[in-house]
Amino acid sequence: MTTADHQNKDASPIEKQNGRGLEQIPGFIYTAEISAKLFSPKSCVGGFTKLTGYPVTSFLKNNFYNEVVIDRDDVERLHGFRYTSKSSATARNLSYRINSRGGKRLIVNEQVVAIETRGLVKLIAGVVTLSDRHGKSSSEGTIRKEMLRFREMEKLNRHLLEVNQLKDEFLANTSHELRTPLNSIIGFLTLITEGYYEGDEELRLFTRNALDSSYHLLNVINDLLDISKIESGRMQLQIEKVYVDEIMEEVYALFKVQADQKNLKLECVTLETPLFAAADVRKLKQVLINLVGNAIKFTDKGGIVVSVEITGQYLKYKVRDTGIGIPKEKQDKLFQKFIQVDGTATRKYGGSGLGLVISKHLVEMMGGEITMESNGAGLGTTVSFTIPKWTKEDI
Numbered sequence: 479m480t481t482a483d484h485q486n487k488d489a490s491p492i493e494k495q496n497g498r499g500l501e502q503i504p505g506f507i508y509t510a511e512i513s514a515k516l517f518s519p520k521s522c523v524g525g526f527t528k529l530t531g532y533p534v535t536s537f538l539k540n541n542f543y544n545e546v547v548i549d550r551d552d553v554e555r556l557h558g559f560r561y562t563s564k565s566s567a568t569a570r571n572l573s574y575r576i577n578s579r580g581g582k583r584l585i586v587n588e589q590v591v592a593i594e595t596r597g598l599v600k601l602i603a604g605v606v607t608l609s610d611r612h613g614k615s616s617s618e619g620t621i622r623k624e625m626l627r628f629r630e631m632e633k634l635n636r637h638l639l640e641v642n643q644l645k646d647e648f649l650a651n652t653s654h655e656l657r658t659p660l661n662s663i664i665g666f667l668t669l670i671t672e673g674y675y676e677g678d679e680e681l682r683l684f685t686r687n688a689l690d691s692s693y694h695l696l697n698v699i700n701d702l703l704d705i706s707k708i709e710s711g712r713m714q715l716q717i718e719k720v721y722v723d724e725i726m727e728e729v730y731a732l733f734k735v736q737a738d739q740k741n742l743k744l745e746c747v748t749l750e751t752p753l754f755a756a757a758d759v760r761k762l763k764q765v766l767i768n769l770v771g772n773a774i775k776f777t778d779k780g781g782i783v784v785s786v787e788i789t790g791q792y793l794k795y796k797v798r799d800t801g802i803g804i805p806k807e808k809q810d811k812l813f814q815k816f817i818q819v820d821g822t823a824t825r826k827y828g829g830s831g832l833g834l835v836i837s838k839h840l841v842e843m844m845g846g847e848i849t850m851e852s853n854g855a856g857l858g859t860t861v862s863f864t865i866p867k868w869t870k871e872d873i
C-alpha cells in the first residue's frame with residue numbers, strides 16, 4: 479500500500495473489516511494514533527483475548543504494553559520502533575515476549591505499517607500474532623504449513639503404531655514358528671535317547687519326525703535371513719538362461735507327495751515349444767516353491783494348477799488353487815511383511831508371513847511383477863508373476 483492510498487482512506491480501514499475471518503489468526507490487529515511520542519490505541523480486532531487472555535479494553539488503555547511485555551528493553555524497542563516507523567509499502571517486524579493473563583509466556587511478532595501525514599507519523603496499524611519457535615510471524619501461510627506438518631506427523635504416528643503392532647504380532651508368531659519345530663525336535667530326540675520306542679519302525683518314525691521338523695525350522699530361519707538380506711540390499715542375483723520345463727518338473731516332483739497326502743490334484747502345464755527365462759534359477763525356484771507351498775497349504779479340496787505362458791517379452795507364471803481364498807479387503811496387504819489373513823497366535827495354518835514378501839522382492843529384482851487374485855473367501859486364489867524371456871541380447 480502506498481502513502482497516497484493510506485491518505486485517501488479512512489484513518490482506521492481495518493475497523494471496517496469488523497474482524498471477519500480474523501478469528502482463525504492467533505493474534506489481533508490494532509490501530510493507534512501517535513502524537514508527541516504518545517501511543518494512543520484506537521481500535522483492536524481479531525483474537526486479542528484469545529491470544530493474551532485479557533479483555534480488549536485492556537489494550538485500549540495506554541499502558542497495556544508496559545504491563546504485559548516481559549523485558550524492559552523490549553518496551554523501549556517497541557516504542558522506538560513505532561515512533562520511527564515511516565510510511566512504506568512493506569511492514570516492519572519486531573518480536574518480543576509477553577506474559578499472557580494465565581501466566582504463560584508467549585513470543586509474539588508485531589508488524590507495523592505507518593501512515594504519515596505531512597511528513598509526520600500520525601497513525602500506525604499493527605498486526606500482532608503468535609510467533610513460531612524461530613520468532614517469525616505465524617501468518618496464515620505458516621499456520622497452514624504447520625497444520626499440514628501436524629497432519630503428516632499424525633499419519634506417520636498412526637503408521638508407526640500399526641508397524642509396531644505388526645512387529646509385536648510378528649515376534650509372537652515367529653517365536654511360535656521357531657519354537658514349534660524346535661520343541662518337536664527336542665521331543666522326538668528325547669524319546670529316542672531315553673529309549674521310549676518299540677522296535678525299528680517306531681525309531682524310524684520318531685527320527686523322521688525330528689528330521690522333518692529340522693527342515694521346517696531351517697525354512698523359517700532361511701526366510702528370516704532372506705528378508706533381512708533383501709532389505710539391507712545384500713541379496714545378489716545371478717541372471718542366466720533358465721530352461722522353464724526343467725524347473726517345472728522339479729517343482730512337480732517336490733510337491734507331488736504333499737499334494738497326494740492331502741488328496742489334491744497337482745498339475746504343471748508348460749507350452750509345446752521350449753521356453754527359456756532370463757532369471758536366477760535358484761530364486762525362480764524359490765518363488766515357485768513359496769507359491770505352490772502356499773497353494774497346497776491353503777487348499778483342502780480340489781487341486782493346484784501351475785502354468786506358464788508367453789506375454790510379449792515376458793513369461794507369465796500362474797499358480798491357481800481351489801483353496802480357502804482371500805477376502806477382498808485383505809488382498810492388497812498380503813505382499814507386506816508379516817501380514818497374514820489370520821495373524822492370530824491360534825491360527826490354523828503355520829508360516830512366518832514372509833513368503834509372499836520375499837517372492838515379490840525376488841520377482842521384482844528379476845525384472846517382473848507379481849499379483850494375487852481371489853474372488854473372496856472360499857473361492858480359491860491365483861498368484862501370477864512375470865519373468866523376462868531369455869533373448870539373444872542377454873547372451
Ligand code: ADP
Pocket residue numbers: 768772773776799801802803804812817818819820828829830831832833834835858859
Ligand atoms: P505364510 O504362508 O508363511 O503365512 P506368506 O507371505 O506366504 O506367509 O503368505 C501370507 C498370507 O497370505 C498367508 O498367511 C495367507 O493368509 C495368505 N495366502 C497366501 N497364499 C495364499 C493362498 N494360496 N490361498 C489363501 N491364502 C493365501
